[in-house]
Amino acid sequence: MTPSIPDRFDSMVQTLADIVIPAIDADNDLAREQAQLVIAHLTMIKSQLPYADRFDREELEDAITLAEKMLQLAKGGDVTRAAADALGQAVKAANPLDPITRCEANRAVNAASEDLVRAVRIDGAGDAASRIAQIVIEDANRKVMRDRIWFQDSGFDAERASLPGLGSLFSENG
Amino acid sequence: MIMPLAQRELASLDLEPHTAAILERRLGKRLQGPYRPRSEADVAPRLQKFVNLQEGFGSATVSNVARLSGGASKEQFRFDVDNGDGQSRRFVIRMDPLESVVETSRSREFEAMRAFEGVIPVPHAQWLDPDGEHMGEPAIITTFIKGVTKPAGAPDANVSGLGTNIGPDWRREMGDQFLQHLVAMHGVKWDADAFPSYSLPDADPLQSARRHLDWWTRIWLEDAVDMHPMFPVIDGWLRDNMPPCDTFVFCHNDYRTGNYLIDEDTRQISAILDWELSHWGDFHDDLAGIIPKVLGHLDEKGTFLISGLMPRAEFLDRYCAMSGRTINPKTLHYYEVLQNYKSLTIILGSAYRVAIEQNNHQNVLQTWLCPAGHIFMAEICRLLEEGPQQ
Numbered sequence: 001m002t003p004s005i006p007d008r009f010d011s012m013v014q015t016l017a018d019i020v021i022p023a024i025d026a027d028n029d030l031a032r033e034q035a036q037l038v039i040a041h042l043t044m045i046k047s048q049l050p051y052a053d054r055f056d057r058e059e060l061e062d063a064i065t066l067a068e069k070m071l072q073l074a075k076g077g078d079v080t081r082a083a084a085d086a087l088g089q090a091v092k093a094a095n096p097l098d099p100i101t102r103c104e105a106n107r108a109v110n111a112a113s114e115d116l117v118r119a120v121r122i123d124g125a126g127d128a129a130s131r132i133a134q135i136v137i138e139d140a141n142r143k144v145m146r147d148r149i150w151f152q153d154s155g156f157d158a159e160r161a162s163l164p165g166l167g168s169l170f171s172e173n174g
Numbered sequence: 175m176i177m178p179l180a181q182r183e184l185a186s187l188d189l190e191p192h193t194a195a196i197l198e199r200r201l202g203k204r205l206q207g208p209y210r211p212r213s214e215a216d217v218a219p220r221l222q223k224f225v226n227l228q229e230g231f232g233s234a235t236v237s238n239v240a241r242l243s244g245g246a247s248k249e250q251f252r253f254d255v256d257n258g259d260g261q262s263r264r265f266v267i268r269m270d271p272l273e274s275v276v277e278t279s280r281s282r283e284f285e286a287m288r289a290f291e292g293v294i295p296v297p298h299a300q301w302l303d304p305d306g307e308h309m310g311e312p313a314i315i316t317t318f319i320k321g322v323t324k325p326a327g328a329p330d331a332n333v334s335g336l337g338t339n340i341g342p343d344w345r346r347e348m349g350d351q352f353l354q355h356l357v358a359m360h361g362v363k364w365d366a367d368a369f370p371s372y373s374l375p376d377a378d379p380l381q382s383a384r385r386h387l388d389w390w391t392r393i394w395l396e397d398a399v400d401m402h403p404m405f406p407v408i409d410g411w412l413r414d415n416m417p418p419c420d421t422f423v424f425c426h427n428d429y430r431t432g433n434y435l436i437d438e439d440t441r442q443i444s445a446i447l448d449w450e451l452s453h454w455g456d457f458h459d460d461l462a463g464i465i466p467k468v469l470g471h472l473d474e475k476g477t478f479l480i481s482g483l484m485p486r487a488e489f490l491d492r493y494c495a496m497s498g499r500t501i502n503p504k505t506l507h508y509y510e511v512l513q514n515y516k517s518l519t520i521i522l523g524s525a526y527r528v529a530i531e532q533n534n535h536q537n538v539l540q541t542w543l544c545p546a547g548h549i550f551m552a553e554i555c556r557l558l559e560e561g562p563q564q
Contacts, residue, residue, distance in 0.1 A: 027240060028241070029241070029242075029243030030211070030241050030243055030535075030536075033243060033539075034536065034538055034539070037538045037539055037542050038538055040542065041538065041541070041542060066403070070403070079179070083179065106400075107400055107401070110400060110401050110402050110403065111177060111401040113401075113402070113403040114177070114180075114401040114402060114403045114405060114406055115177045115178075115179050115180070116403070117403045117406040117407055117410070118177075118179040118180065118183065118406045119179055121406065121410055122179070129410070132403075132407075133407045133410060133411070136403045136404055136407045137404070137407060137555060137558055137559070140402075140404045140407075140551060140554075140555055141552075141555040141559070144548050144551045144552045144555060145552070147545070147548035147551075148548050148549065148552060150545075151545030151548060154542065154545040154546070156336060156337065156468055156545060156546040156549055157549055158337065158467055158468075158470065158471050158472055158478065158549075159472075
């Protein structure tokens with residue numbers, strides 16, 4: 001009984017394309033470019049929308065998984081211990097199932113993870129810094145493919161023709 | 175929020191003094207937003223006053239002020255000046271928004287363009303308002319040069335100009351000229367009088383790499399919206415593997431298709447633009463800035479072309495043959511990681527930051543650019559995994 005979110009996106013895009021952009025002064029290239037970018041954003045968001053909740057949830061779940069692996073390796077002096085404590089608290093407070101707090105929780109876990117990497121470079125024990133660096137790189141390598149697929153419609157990826165569709169990101173787990 | 179360990183790291187960074195001052199200034203400006211893009215009505219009277227202050231232009235008339243499209247980093251307007259001699263001359267003013275995706279110095283752009291005039295095609299740097307005393311924000315005024323970044327009939331380009339495809343009919347000629355101008359630029363000798371805002375990184379053999387790394391680490395530490403553990407991992411790798419350098423060249427540091435103009439009638443590069451990231455450093459640094467994936471594209475047969483001009487191996491081989499330099503694969507690999515780190519920081523750090531602060535003239539473009547960061551991240555992962563190419 002109410003217009004769906006995709007239908008509302010469609011009406012916004014149609015209005016911008018058929019009414020707003022033609023009304024922009026012929027010399028105003030900046031305004032025309034910005035309006036076209038708004039259309040591109042809306043179109044990309046519309047295609048991501050059915051998967052957005054799962055994407056955001058997995059982002060936080062992955063950040064927590066990486067943080068827990070880092071915590072297992074984070075042995076060292078006072079600086080490392082303090083950063084590990086902070087990361088442990090951020091992980092404990094994060095709830096991937098809560099869509100309201102998910103974004104802030106993801107930021108908090110990633111910020112504390114970044115701080116822990118800096119900490120182990122200062123007083124991490126033994127090879128803690130290099131082992132943590134290795135798992136962070138492995139995680140980034142895996143996650144970056146997901147990000148490339150997620151944002152393929154932006155057109156920046158020279159290999160976008162070979163990337164699978166958005167649905168492929170969630171085909172094996174729910 | 176800057177985390178405590180990041181604060182500690184910030185205090186230890188080694189930047190060029192002029193660059194450090196510019197970055198310090200931006201933190202104060204950040205608090206003045208949100209920003210509204212400049213209008214012709216605002217720019218025109220300021221320009222009129224500023225031009226009339228210039229020697230020999232006291233009674234000149236400014237007209238036809240109009241915004242130029244593009245300019246993801248700076249706001250640009252073209253205008254005409256009639257100095258009473260019956261000849262109208264066209265100029266371009268390039269101004270900082272309140273906060274740019276790359277916060278840089280108009281003085282350095284001015285010095286670079288003056289220094290390279292007559293060496294390679296550049297607009298004439300006419301006037302400078304280094305601190306925005308007259309124009310409200312720092313500004314440089316240059317002559318208007320005829321040309322396009324993408325010839326008529328070329329395939330569609332991304333709005334940012336990244337990965338511009340000029341089409342197969344133009345690649346050979348533009349590639350030849352692109353290389354000639356790069357080699358000429360790298361052949362210019364350091365001159366402290368010509369480059370007063372620059373400094374040579376010659377305090378020790380590692381300062382060239384360290385200063386460039388510290389520049390972008392500072393940006394990340396001050397701009398990050400969504401922090402990520404990969405950033406200090408990359409920074410750590412770069413810090414552990416800095417190559418020495420004792421011979422310095424002028425690095426344009428953003429030399430790519432999209433940053434030069436093509437005169438379609440003469441089929442010549444008519445102007446090399448966007449000097450704002452330039453610095454003196456290792457020639458490998460500048461080469462590495464030209465070859466990232468986001469700046470190129472696949473040709474009609476599926477071969478990747480750096481900057482849309484030629485395959486990587488051809489580019490590097492021809493550069494060596496023309497310059498007489500020898501590439502150290504390990505040093506080039508180092509700077510490829512650093513250049514991707516630079517771009518990653520600009521895109522996922524600064525572009526995101528200025529957009530959410532609403533301090534830029536193209537906030538929607540800045541958020542549109544953010545996904546390009548993942549391509550740079552993918553490249554860094556690949557480079558760290560594979561090591562140097564022989």
